[in-house]
Amino acid sequence: MTTAPQPAAAPLPLPPHDVLAVFCGGDGRHGNPLGVVRDGRTCRGEEARRAVAARLGFSETVFVDDPERGIVDIHTPTVRLPFAGHPLVGAAWLLDLEVVNPPAGEVWARHDGEFTWIEARAEWARPRTLRQYASAEEVEGLDVPPPGVGVPPGRSPRGRLYAWAWSDEAAGRVRARAFPGRGDGIEEDEATGAAALLLTARLGRALNITQGRGSQLLTAPGPNGLIELGGRVRPLSR
Helix, strand or coil: CCCCCCCCCCCCCCCCCEEEEEEECCCCCCCEEEEEECCHHHCCCHHHHHHHHHHHCCCCEEEEEECCCCEEEEECCCCEECCCHHHHHHHHHHHCCCEEECCCCCEEEEEECCEEEEEEEHHHCCCCEEEECCCHHHHHCCCCCCCCCCCCCCCCCCCCEEEEEEEECCCCEEEEEEECCCCCCCCCECCCHHHHHHHHHHHCCCEEEEECCCEEEEEEECHHHEEEEEEEEEEEEC
């Protein structure tokens, strides 16, 4: 006697969340999509949060565990991150926060016209290869590299490559693309705040970065190793 196969269990409903575009261009387009679960109590535990992040399909989703103190938890579809740039800028904008507290440490935020800024340290960012190219056109023409390209020594077999070139060195203008190489279906990041911090720390100067299809990230070195990172945010849906 054969047993009829049981239907697969329906996935749990997604918790209430907002979707933002972070680091939009000057025309309001582009930006890196971000999921924000405002009430972290609706989704507890790393496994459940990774599952939500995977279903949303964005490079990162942020869970707000304490909106008064700005305590947040950041997840990709596969890993938990102690720090990431666009989730913190997005959460600071959405909740009008002056301080955001990811696991990496206290991050101050400010709002200046159309830009939201955070102060962070480059050492909080995950290591990646910053590879300079000869021209913006060369960066724009790159194919997505295979897994393993851009792996920092001693790191995982999947690379994190940040390809960049000067579009106007005197003005601090950079053309960039980012390939996370995590194997989670996200082949390219539209805008990557952590990589912008690393590049700013390496070059030691303020930058105006155009990344992906047309996202914009601004940076400025500050005192005591802090770097300001700013950009525009707009809601996509809820």
